[in-house]
Each structure stands twice: as structure tokens, then as C-alpha cells.
Amino acid sequence: MQVTMTTASDNAVIPAADAAEESTNKQPIATGIEGLDFVLQGGLPAGRPTLLRGAAGTGKTVIALTFLCHGIAAGETAVFVTFDEAPEALLGHAEGFGFPARRYLAEGRLRILDMRPDRNEVQVGETIELTAILARIGFALDSLGATRLVLDAVDGMETGYADLPSLRGELTHVFDWIRDRAVTCLITVGEYADFSTRYGLEDYIADCVIALTQEVSNRVMTRVLRVVKRRGAAHGSNENPFLLDRGGIFLVPVTGSVLSAKVSDARLSTGISGLDAMLGGQGPYRGSITLLSGQAGTGKTSIACSFARAACEAGLSVLYISFEESLDELIRNQRSIGIDLDRYHRTDGRSVDGLGALLLQPVRAVELGLEEHLMRVIRSVRQHRPALVILDPVSGLAGRSRDPVAKEMLLRLLYLIKEEGVTTVATELLGDDSAGVSHLDVSSIIDVWIKLRRHENDGEMNRLITVVKARGLPTSDQVKEFRMSTEGLRIVDPYLGESGIVYGTARMARQAEDEETIDQLHIELERAHQLRAELSEIQAANERLARAEHEVKTADLDRQVAQIERRLAAIERTRAAIGRGRA
Known part of the structure; x- marks a missing residue:
């Protein structure tokens, strides 16, 4: 028996097999x-x-x-x-x-x-x-x-x-x-x-x-x-x-990410002139991924917030996802170094007075699964369309699990954000026993890698910063000092003295010592120049005396020669006269 179907529009009878074939060919x-x-x-x-x-x-x-x-x-x-x-x-x-x-x-x-x-x-x-x-x-x-x-x-x-x-x-x-x-x-x-x-x-x-x-x-x-x-x-x-x-x-499909990132020649300032200089003068490229790695207290979050402030000042929107600090904590702590995030913070993501909007989303890393964190981040990126995304610290996600899936999840997250053409700044907490080695294993996708570390000497702790790599950018190969104060963040060139490189207050003491040494050397140099001059004068006097003695001796010899020549001439004349007389 042939099964039939009735359409709602005209009640026409269509063979079921034909209807099934027709539906199969539809989009x-x-x-x-x-x-x-x-x-x-x-x-x-x-x-x-x-x-x-x-x-x-x-x-x-x-x-x-x-x-x-x-x-x-x-x-x-x-x-x-x-x-x-x-x-x-x-x-x-x-x-x-x-x-x-x-x-x-x-x-x-x-x-x-x-x-x-x-x-x-x-x-x-x-x-x-x-x-x-x-x-x-x-x-x-x-x-x-x-x-x-x-x-x-x-x-x-x-x-x-x-x-x-x-x-x-x-x-x-x-x-x-x-x-x-x-x-x-x-x-x-x-x-x-x-x-x-x-x-x-x-x-x-x-x-x-x-x-x-x-x-x-x-x-x-x-x-x-x-x-x-x-x-x-x-x-x-x-x-x-x-x-x-x-x-x-x-x-978010597992196979949904492809290598199709949008490329831009525009740059995004870090908000720290010294760090911009270390990255070729203008900061990293827009759409790139920057990783800030360092031990606790080295200033990773502060640099990330400097990125956020610079972007907002340029009229760009920022999505800041904090996995450790609450909203109020982050705003209060950054105010102590002169970064007022509350000025840019907008819950609706709208720009005001030409300033970019800063959307802060604090969430505990242990609250959700890794995949759910990934999807929440990507959904927020697609909803708010920020120019800059900050993940602080991204190691709070991948670093809390030894499952290899964690690395895959983090790579997918960074790839997906990059495909949206969004600049990413991620911070990574390194353990004190890590010897500065990252355990995220995502350096292959990182465009700019900045390392921070503590330098402890003579009872003082200083922060050091270096650019490990920056794709497509001329970079500084120096290890510089990174200073945080109520006046803001500064990059200070290293002080290289006679005894090597020093940082912090030791730099001032060493610089004072070097200045004293330089002054003493200038005195000794002046003394040596004076002695040299005196020696030259003595040598010149001796030379004049020697010339005078030489001249005297020469004149005496000349007189002796003249006398001998006169005597010989007289003898020759006498002999000549005697000869003529005999003749």
C-alpha cells in the first residue's frame, strides 16, 4: 500500500517516497x-x-x-x-x-x-x-x-x-x-x-x-x-x-578553529614608554598575543592594567577577565600605582567622552570546568567585540590541571580569540622553583613573550624585565629594571659599572662609588699630566744645556783646527821661502 501525505497549503496528495526524496535535497x-x-x-x-x-x-x-x-x-x-x-x-x-x-x-x-x-x-x-x-x-x-x-x-x-x-x-x-x-x-x-x-x-x-x-x-x-x-x-x-x-x-566546536587570524600593521601601546621602546618603539601589533610570565609580585597584573589603560585612552574597548582578584580589589590595588581603572569601567560596555570602555569580569578559576571557561570567554568576546582581551592569570586555568587537555584547551582559547582579530594579553604565574621556565607550553602561538623576575641582593628585592621574543618587531636584548611606585610604572636601563650590573638602591651606592673613583682618577690623571709636563721641561732644559755644551766644544775644536791650519800654512810658507833662497 502506498503511504500518502497531505500538505497544509493545498491539501494535494503527494507520494510519501517523493516527499522524502524532496526533503533530502533541501538545504x-x-x-x-x-x-x-x-x-x-x-x-x-x-x-x-x-x-x-x-x-x-x-x-x-x-x-x-x-x-x-x-x-x-x-x-x-x-x-x-x-x-x-x-x-x-x-x-x-x-x-x-x-x-x-x-x-x-x-x-x-x-x-x-x-x-x-x-x-x-x-x-x-x-x-x-x-x-x-x-x-x-x-x-x-x-x-x-x-x-x-x-x-x-x-x-x-x-x-x-x-x-x-x-x-x-x-x-x-x-x-x-x-x-x-x-x-x-x-x-x-x-x-x-x-x-x-x-x-x-x-x-x-x-x-x-x-x-x-x-x-x-x-x-x-x-x-x-x-x-x-x-x-x-x-x-x-x-x-x-x-x-x-x-x-x-x-x-564551540572542537574542530572549529583554523589558522585564519586577521593581520594588522597597527600597534597597541603598552602604556609604559620604556616597554614600548623595548618592543620597537610603539608596542605589539594589534591582534597579537602577548604573554607576561613571572613570579608572584613581579608586576604582571600591573603591566596588564597598563595595557588596558592605554587602550581605553586610545578609545578602544577592553575585556578584562580576572581569575584571582575581585572587581573592587583590582581597582583599589591598581590605584596605588596611579592606574585608575574605575575611570574607564563600564558595566554596559559603552564608551564615554572618547574613552574606551573597560568591562571587568572577575571569575574564580576553580568555579567552572576548563571547557566552560573557554566558552564563557569566547561568548563574551563575541558579544562585546573588544579590541583587547586580558586573561589574568591564564595559568589559573591551565596551570591548575596536569591533564594534557588543559594545554589543548588553552591553545584553542587563544586561537579562537586571535581569529576574532582581538589583541590578547595573558599573564602567567611562575613558581619560585620554576627557574623561569613556563609550564604552559603555548609559546608556539605567542607573538610577544615578556618575562619578569625578582632579583634579590643585599637585603633588597628588585624587578627585572626582558623581552624573550616579539614576532615581526625589533626588540631590545637587554635585561632592564622594572620599577613600580605611586608615580606609575617605569623601565630603567641597567647600570653597568666597573664591577658589573647593579639594580635598585645598590645602583645609587655603586654609582656614587664610581663617581668618587672617577673624581680620584681625574686628580691622579691631572697629577700625572703635571709630572709629565715637568719631565718634559727637564728634558727640554737638558737638551738646551747639551746643545750649549756641544756648541762650546764645537767652537773650541773649530779654534784648534784654525790654529793648526795656520801653523801648517806658516810652515809651508817658510819651507817655500827657503827653497827659493837656495836656488
């Missing part, structure tokens, strides 16, 4: 949950039933309400069939998550059918009369021209059937009826006594199956979603943690 139907639609590669299969299973508290009804209200907000109409909760309770749930379900109901765009089993009213013999239920649902779909349908907690029908084969056959009938109607349907079931497995809903009946679970680790619960199957289309197969709170459902 997926968006659920309104961005991450889930990404995993489903578009949304739920159009015109076909999807099974959503999970234990109590996993978020089945909230996902169903999101699916319906998203469609209604887009101009569609929908029917919600409940087999468990009262319609009034469902409306209350919807309002709690911000869905205007009562308004949709009053406007005739939403209809809620109460199908909770009542053995005193809806049974024939010993079983529920399913034909009447489907007739009511079909009438509601036709009346509204609804394109979306939710059957919530269909496992509640189990109490109305005496044996398994009967219920399994009826459920198969329900799924076939949905396909014949070509309505996009979400069916929720619980995990009690393996309901969906026993009745073959996953293996044989449903076209798409989504499983919800709750995982508890270290007494912290995380909700997880996984698409078990989806006929006729590809889908993500990983387990995806998701967030469920008053903001609704928020899901």
Missing part, C-alpha cells in the same frame, strides 16, 4: 545555535526527524526551544508537543532563557500541545491511542502552516504501552509520519533505561541523532554534545562541550 535547517549548525554543516536535515537524547539536565528542552524560537524569529511558525512538562512550565523555561514564547503564542506563531499521558483519558484497552495524538499534531501543523516541530520527551509514552514491540511499532509509525509530512522535527528522549537503544531509535528509525552527556571531573561538570549520525550528509564527529546558562546554549 539544512538552522537551529539557531551557531556551533551546533557548524558541526551539522548547516543545521538539521530538512523535513526529517532528528533524535536528541540525553539524561536529565543535559539541555534537551533548551536546545528544542532554541530551534523553535529561532525559526519563529525568522518568520516561520512552529508546534511544540510535550509529553512530560506542563505548557506553563515550558513557557517559564523559555522566558528564563530570553525567548518571547508567550508573545509568539499570543500572535499565533507558536502552538503548544499538552500530550502528557493520562491513562484515565487517552487509552484504548491498555495502550495509548497514538492515532488521536498524531491527528491533533497534524491539525496544529496544518492550522499554522508550521515548518518546525518538536516532540519533547517522547519516552514519556512508555508508561502507556504494555510491551516493547507495540511501542516500537508506534514510534516507527511516528517517525514515518513526520517524514511523510516533510516537517523538520526535533524529538527529545531521556537516557532512562536506554530507551532509544531498546526501541532502535538510533540504529534504524532516526535520520539524525545528537547525543548529550554530562562529564564530571574533579567535582566540576561539563556538558558535551556529539552528533552520532546524520543520514545523507557529512557532520562533525567529535565531542563538543557546550555552555548552558541564562544566555542560552553556546557551543
Whole structure:
């Protein structure tokens, strides 16, 4: 026998097989949950039933309400069939998550059918009369021209059937009826006594199956979603943690991050001129990730707050997530070094007087699971669209767990923020026994890495700062001194004297000693110059005396020569005269 279906618009009869084939070729139907639609590669299969299973508290009804209200907000109409909760309770749930379900109901765009089993009213013999239920649902779909349908907690029908084969056959009938109607349907079931497995809903009946679970680790619960199957289309197969709170459902796919970060040549000042100079003169690039690593008390938070102040002064919005200090503590503590965060703090995130808004969100690191922290941060980034995100300290998340998942979570968090084109500043607390080695193992994604450390000498502690790396920037390779005072934050060049590098007050003492040494050396140098001059004068006098003696001796010799020559000449004349006389 050929099964047929009737459309709401013209009551024409269409073969069910053709209707099923037509619905398969349609575009997926968006659920309104961005991450889930990404995993489903578009949304739920159009015109076909999807099974959503999970234990109590996993978020089945909230996902169903999101699916319906998203469609209604887009101009569609929908029917919600409940087999468990009262319609009034469902409306209350919807309002709690911000869905205007009562308004949709009053406007005739939403209809809620109460199908909770009542053995005193809806049974024939010993079983529920399913034909009447489907007739009511079909009438509601036709009346509204609804394109979306939710059957919530269909496992509640189990109490109305005496044996398994009967219920399994009826459920198969329900799924076939949905396909014949070509309505996009979400069916929720619980995990009690393996309901969906026993009745073959996953293996044989449903076209798409989504499983919800709750995982508890270290007494912290995380909700997880996984698409078990989806006929006729590809889908993500990983387990995806998701967030469920008053903001609704928020899901970040495990495979949703890709290397597609936005690149900018613009720079963001650190608010500390000396540190800007160490980073090429203008600070790091916008959209980059800066990690401030250091021991307790080295000034990591203060530098992060300096980043925040500089961004706000430039008219940029800042999201500051503190995992250790409360809002009031952070504002009070930073005021002591001249940073007035309260001037920029805005609970609504709106800029005032040309100053960027600072949104402070304190949260305890141990309060939530790692994945839930990740989703809350990403949701805040996407809601507020800040130019700068500060995570202080990010080691409060990843550092409190030795699970390798912690590192993966942190990498995902940083990748996802970077994909949004947002500048990130994260602080990392290093232990006193760490020897300055980071245990986060995320240096591969870090663009700028700044290390701070304590230097203790002669009963004094000084702070030192160095730039380990800064991609694409000319950087200083010096270890400089970092000073914090009521006048603010300063980077001081190291003092290199005759005996080496010194910091702090020792710098002043060493500088005074060096100045005394320099003065003494100048005196000794002057004395040496004077002695040198005297020696030159003595040498010149000796040279003059020697020249005089030489001249005297030379004149004497010249006289002797002249005398001898005269005597010889006289003798020669005498001899010549005698010779002439003899002749």
C-alpha cells in the first residue's frame, strides 16, 4: 500500500517516497545555535526527524526551544508537543532563557500541545491511542502552516504501552509520519533505561541523532554534545562541550578553529614608554598575543592594567577577565600605582567622552570546568567585540590541571580569540622553583613573550624585565629594571659599572662609588699630566744645556783646527821661502 501525505497549503496528495526524496535535497535547517549548525554543516536535515537524547539536565528542552524560537524569529511558525512538562512550565523555561514564547503564542506563531499521558483519558484497552495524538499534531501543523516541530520527551509514552514491540511499532509509525509530512522535527528522549537503544531509535528509525552527556571531573561538570549520525550528509564527529546558562546554549566546536587570524600593521601601546621602546618603539601589533610570565609580585597584573589603560585612552574597548582578584580589589590595588581603572569601567560596555570602555569580569578559576571557561570567554568576546582581551592569570586555568587537555584547551582559547582579530594579553604565574621556565607550553602561538623576575641582593628585592621574543618587531636584548611606585610604572636601563650590573638602591651606592673613583682618577690623571709636563721641561732644559755644551766644544775644536791650519800654512810658507833662497 502506498503511504500518502497531505500538505497544509493545498491539501494535494503527494507520494510519501517523493516527499522524502524532496526533503533530502533541501538545504539544512538552522537551529539557531551557531556551533551546533557548524558541526551539522548547516543545521538539521530538512523535513526529517532528528533524535536528541540525553539524561536529565543535559539541555534537551533548551536546545528544542532554541530551534523553535529561532525559526519563529525568522518568520516561520512552529508546534511544540510535550509529553512530560506542563505548557506553563515550558513557557517559564523559555522566558528564563530570553525567548518571547508567550508573545509568539499570543500572535499565533507558536502552538503548544499538552500530550502528557493520562491513562484515565487517552487509552484504548491498555495502550495509548497514538492515532488521536498524531491527528491533533497534524491539525496544529496544518492550522499554522508550521515548518518546525518538536516532540519533547517522547519516552514519556512508555508508561502507556504494555510491551516493547507495540511501542516500537508506534514510534516507527511516528517517525514515518513526520517524514511523510516533510516537517523538520526535533524529538527529545531521556537516557532512562536506554530507551532509544531498546526501541532502535538510533540504529534504524532516526535520520539524525545528537547525543548529550554530562562529564564530571574533579567535582566540576561539563556538558558535551556529539552528533552520532546524520543520514545523507557529512557532520562533525567529535565531542563538543557546550555552555548552558541564562544566555542560552553556546557551543564551540572542537574542530572549529583554523589558522585564519586577521593581520594588522597597527600597534597597541603598552602604556609604559620604556616597554614600548623595548618592543620597537610603539608596542605589539594589534591582534597579537602577548604573554607576561613571572613570579608572584613581579608586576604582571600591573603591566596588564597598563595595557588596558592605554587602550581605553586610545578609545578602544577592553575585556578584562580576572581569575584571582575581585572587581573592587583590582581597582583599589591598581590605584596605588596611579592606574585608575574605575575611570574607564563600564558595566554596559559603552564608551564615554572618547574613552574606551573597560568591562571587568572577575571569575574564580576553580568555579567552572576548563571547557566552560573557554566558552564563557569566547561568548563574551563575541558579544562585546573588544579590541583587547586580558586573561589574568591564564595559568589559573591551565596551570591548575596536569591533564594534557588543559594545554589543548588553552591553545584553542587563544586561537579562537586571535581569529576574532582581538589583541590578547595573558599573564602567567611562575613558581619560585620554576627557574623561569613556563609550564604552559603555548609559546608556539605567542607573538610577544615578556618575562619578569625578582632579583634579590643585599637585603633588597628588585624587578627585572626582558623581552624573550616579539614576532615581526625589533626588540631590545637587554635585561632592564622594572620599577613600580605611586608615580606609575617605569623601565630603567641597567647600570653597568666597573664591577658589573647593579639594580635598585645598590645602583645609587655603586654609582656614587664610581663617581668618587672617577673624581680620584681625574686628580691622579691631572697629577700625572703635571709630572709629565715637568719631565718634559727637564728634558727640554737638558737638551738646551747639551746643545750649549756641544756648541762650546764645537767652537773650541773649530779654534784648534784654525790654529793648526795656520801653523801648517806658516810652515809651508817658510819651507817655500827657503827653497827659493837656495836656488
